[in-house]
Amino acid sequence: MKRVTLLRILVILGAIGLLEGLIHAGIVPRFTIIPPSEMASALAAILASGKLKVDIAVTLTNVAVAIVASMAAGVTIGTVLQRAAALRRILDPLFATYYAIPMYAFYPLLIVVFGLGDVPQICIGFLLAVMAVIINTLNGLDRVPRVLLKAARMHRMSALRTALRIRLPYAAPYIFTGFKLAVAYSFIGVIGAEFITSSRGIGYEISFAYNNFDNRLMYGLILFVLALVLTVNMSLHAWEKRLMMRRQR
Amino acid sequence: MKARDTLILVAVVLVAWQLLYWAVGSIAFRSPAETVRSAAVLLADPRFMPHVRESMLAFAEAFAIAVLIGLSIGVTLGASRLASEVAEPILVALYSIPKVTLYPVILLVFGIGMPAKVAFGAIHGIVPISIFALNAIRNINPVYLRTGQVLRLSPWAAARKILIPAALPEIVTGIRAGFCLTLIGTLLGEMFGAQRGLGHLLMQAMTRHNMDSIMALTLLLVVFAATVNGLLLALDHRLHRRV
Amino acid sequence: MSPVGGDAPVHVTLRGITRVYPAQAAQPPVHALGPIDLDLRQGEFFAVVGPSGCGKSTLLDVIAGLAVASAGDARFEGQAIDGSVPDGIGVVFQEDSSFPWLTVHDNIAFGLRELGRPADVVQAKVKYALDFMGLADFAQAYPAQLSGGMRQRVCIARTLVLEPRLILLDEPFGALDQQTRLLMGDELLRLWRETGATILLITHALDEATMLADRVGVMSARPGRFLEIVTTGWPRERDSTIVADPRFGGLTSRIWTLLRGESLRALGHTGVRR
Numbered sequence: 001m002k003r004v005t006l007l008r009i010l011v012i013l014g015a016i017g018l019l020e021g022l023i024h025a026g027i028v029p030r031f032t033i034i035p036p037s038e039m040a041s042a043l044a045a046i047l048a049s050g051k052l053k054v055d056i057a058v059t060l061t062n063v064a065v066a067i068v069a070s071m072a073a074g075v076t077i078g079t080v081l082q083r084a085a086a087l088r089r090i091l092d093p094l095f096a097t098y099y100a101i102p103m104y105a106f107y108p109l110l111i112v113v114f115g116l117g118d119v120p121q122i123c124i125g126f127l128l129a130v131m132a133v134i135i136n137t138l139n140g141l142d143r144v145p146r147v148l149l150k151a152a153r154m155h156r157m158s159a160l161r162t163a164l165r166i167r168l169p170y171a172a173p174y175i176f177t178g179f180k181l182a183v184a185y186s187f188i189g190v191i192g193a194e195f196i197t198s199s200r201g202i203g204y205e206i207s208f209a210y211n212n213f214d215n216r217l218m219y220g221l222i223l224f225v226l227a228l229v230l231t232v233n234m235s236l237h238a239w240e241k242r243l244m245m246r247r248q249r
Numbered sequence: 250m251k252a253r254d255t256l257i258l259v260a261v262v263l264v265a266w267q268l269l270y271w272a273v274g275s276i277a278f279r280s281p282a283e284t285v286r287s288a289a290v291l292l293a294d295p296r297f298m299p300h301v302r303e304s305m306l307a308f309a310e311a312f313a314i315a316v317l318i319g320l321s322i323g324v325t326l327g328a329s330r331l332a333s334e335v336a337e338p339i340l341v342a343l344y345s346i347p348k349v350t351l352y353p354v355i356l357l358v359f360g361i362g363m364p365a366k367v368a369f370g371a372i373h374g375i376v377p378i379s380i381f382a383l384n385a386i387r388n389i390n391p392v393y394l395r396t397g398q399v400l401r402l403s404p405w406a407a408a409r410k411i412l413i414p415a416a417l418p419e420i421v422t423g424i425r426a427g428f429c430l431t432l433i434g435t436l437l438g439e440m441f442g443a444q445r446g447l448g449h450l451l452m453q454a455m456t457r458h459n460m461d462s463i464m465a466l467t468l469l470l471v472v473f474a475a476t477v478n479g480l481l482l483a484l485d486h487r488l489h490r491r492v
Numbered sequence: 493m494s495p496v497g498g499d500a501p502v503h504v505t506l507r508g509i510t511r512v513y514p515a516q517a518a519q520p521p522v523h524a525l526g527p528i529d530l531d532l533r534q535g536e537f538f539a540v541v542g543p544s545g546c547g548k549s550t551l552l553d554v555i556a557g558l559a560v561a562s563a564g565d566a567r568f569e570g571q572a573i574d575g576s577v578p579d580g581i582g583v584v585f586q587e588d589s590s591f592p593w594l595t596v597h598d599n600i601a602f603g604l605r606e607l608g609r610p611a612d613v614v615q616a617k618v619k620y621a622l623d624f625m626g627l628a629d630f631a632q633a634y635p636a637q638l639s640g641g642m643r644q645r646v647c648i649a650r651t652l653v654l655e656p657r658l659i660l661l662d663e664p665f666g667a668l669d670q671q672t673r674l675l676m677g678d679e680l681l682r683l684w685r686e687t688g689a690t691i692l693l694i695t696h697a698l699d700e701a702t703m704l705a706d707r708v709g710v711m712s713a714r715p716g717r718f719l720e721i722v723t724t725g726w727p728r729e730r731d732s733t734i735v736a737d738p739r740f741g742g743l744t745s746r747i748w749t750l751l752r753g754e755s756l757r758a759l760g761h762t763g764v765r766r
């Protein structure tokens with residue numbers, strides 16, 4: 001394993017150990033935070049009991065739907081916009097302010113429009129995620145060197161084939177960055193929306209546990225979310241690094 | 250040119266909004282005109298301003314903390330190659346966690362009230378600001394620094410004349426991202442653990458299904474965020490054009 | 493005696509070719525090229541030299557059909573070139589155009605696969621090109637892992653496997669050191685003889701032009717026109733040892749005399765010296 005990776009793991013383990021120590025030493029009170037080791041055993045108990053199987057499945061499904069939808073829509077919209085300069089210029093201020101908009105403020109509207117099912121949560125995740133994909137797709141496509149497009153014309157390729165075989169492959173690393181963000185935003189959006197108002201899902205269960213002073217359940221679930229998101233994110237990071245290795249000059 | 254495009258965009262949004270209103274109906278939705286009217290009523294209400302003040306105060310504190318801590322973390326880590334390589338993926342991973350799930354922890358630590366919202370706003374802003382600052386420092390072309398050495402600049406002069414100008418544009422981009430996220434974080438904080446503030450009003454309107462208030466508050470928040478972000482963006486562009 | 497006699501059929505015809513880049517924001521229109529009149533004969537090796545920015549790449553773009561002439565008539569094998577690349581033309585660009593997401597092997601196979609050639613044909617041709625270009629050990633490497641000169645060889649191979657009848661090369665050896673340059677020149681001559689293709693080579697190295705070409709077109713500063721077309725008169729069977737030929741120095745210095753004033757002009761020393 002590389003030294004940096006090793007150090008990184010040590011830093012993370014150190015932080016967990018420090019928290020554990022502070023709590024056992026009584027510096028951080030137990031009714032505020034339970035030690036990480038107890039969070040882990042609480043999580044194990046939750047998973048073993050299977051009573052939150054449905055919530056976990058619901059959340060993961062909704063996150064997955066948001067991810068896939070935002071990736072597909074984002075790449076398509078980005079590709080089209082890159083060719084429609086006038087439209088893009090008009091939408092540019094929207095792109096620039098998009099992430100300043102408090103997206104959760106639209107949640108009540110979404111509930112009104114789509115009802116109390118899974119769709120509003122998915123929508124929030126999608127709305128947060130899709131712009132990251134669009135922006136990164138545009139960024140990648142803008143960078144395609146002109147000489148590669150000339151090469152495409154020399155090979156007498158159609159516009160569609162040029163997009164599929166030259167433009168998108170060239171932009172792939174940038175689009176991948178967009179995907180990585182889309183995964184993060186889908187989790188943030190879906191779980192956040194569940195937290196605000198919903199009747200099921202991990203986010204809902206965390207807020208339910210908080211309101212019922214069930215710290216073990218709450219921290220078990222928080223640990224679950226953290227571990228899940230960090231694992232997914234770090235794996236994508238490693239994969240991206242591998243992909244980029246070949247491309248780095 | 251730019252102003253015209255923005256106007257076109259605003260017009261397009263208004264038209265889309267009106268069309269959506271006709272499609273969805275008035276039970277659960279309000280037209281642009283009605284929303285502007287309720288927003289005006291809200292602004293004229295003497296009971297509204299204290300909430301605005303409360304939110305702005307919380308946001309200002311949170312943002313100041315986020316900038317201070319974010320820059321310290323980013324600059325410190327960015328100065329060392331090893332530290333930045335170790336830390337960057339951790340920071341990016343922290344950025345990607347759904348911070349709402351941490352809100353109960355914040356409430357348990359700080360209790361309901363001002364400190365909790367400030368803390369919650371700040372944790373949203375710290376991470377992006379530190380990521381951008383870290384990369385800004387790390388990616389300074391080493392040739393610039395060596396040029397400083399060749400010119401025998403004092404460390405202070407090197408920082409003022411080379412480091413800061415070279416890193417500033419990226420740092421400002423990070424501060425802009427941090428601004429947006431801190432605002433969202435503060436509002437989210439008010440939605441749960443607070444008795445005052447715009448976030449609290451929004452949550453109250455949601456539980457009471459008060460459509461007028463929901464729409465008016467959403468509009469005011471979006472306009473505020475978009476305006477300040479626009480100003481920061483202009484500064485951002487100015488700085489980036491230089492390099 | 494030039495190997496390409498006046499009797500070989502005309503392959504490329506240019507009449508009054510001019511290219512003006514349209515005005516852009518606060519930038520007046522740029523008259524980049526022409527008018528150019530030129531006939532390239534079938535199987536000829538033609539080199540173009542000229543001061544930087546005189547329109548050489550623009551000329552190549554027009555012949556390739558990658559850019560439309562603002563005025564004039566361009567024909568390839570009798571057909572008008574009208575803004576799309578005609579079949580049978582291969583181009584090696586001045587900039588690195590290797591595809592960073594494909595291995596060296598897949599880069600070279602790219603055009604053949606686009607044409608839908610059967611896998612075994614692709615395999616055989618790519619293998620031959622890899623050997624020919626000295627890239628066999630790097631077939632599975634990505635362009636990022638190669639030197640600039642090797643990447644340029646990948647681009648040359650990617651074009652040559654298509655067996656174009658007209659090959660346009662824009663400073664293909666620009667990234668190479670002098671020794672490799674000479675050897676690559678030999679390879680290019682060998683390939684030219686074996687395939688019988690017509691070659692138009694843009695270069696900034698005068699000795700390279702003299703050594704490789706049947707004729708060398710010397711261009712003026714922008715807007716580029718041909719000041720003179722120098723016939724070398726080398727035999728078709730030749731290689732880099734021709735630099736030792738007594739006539740070599742004379743030809744090269746003749747070209748340099750023509751170019752010197754133009755190059756100064758291109759640098760902005762307008763009318764300073766005669």
Ligand SMILES: Nc1ncnc2c1ncn2[C@@H]1O[C@H](COP(=O)(O)OP(=O)(O)OP(=O)(O)O)[C@@H](O)[C@H]1O
Nearest residue numbers: 513522524543544545546547548549550551586714
């Ligand atoms: N896309 C463009 N838009 C406007 N002007 C251009 C464009 N491309 C080239 N030019 C101008 O046309 C002139 C000729 O350019 P060209 O690239 O053909 O020169 P060149 O002879 O190939 O130069 P070099 O030897 O440096 O490669 C230059 O003055 C350049 O500034």
Ligand SMILES: [Mg+2]
Nearest residue numbers: 548549550586
């Ligand atoms: Mg050129």
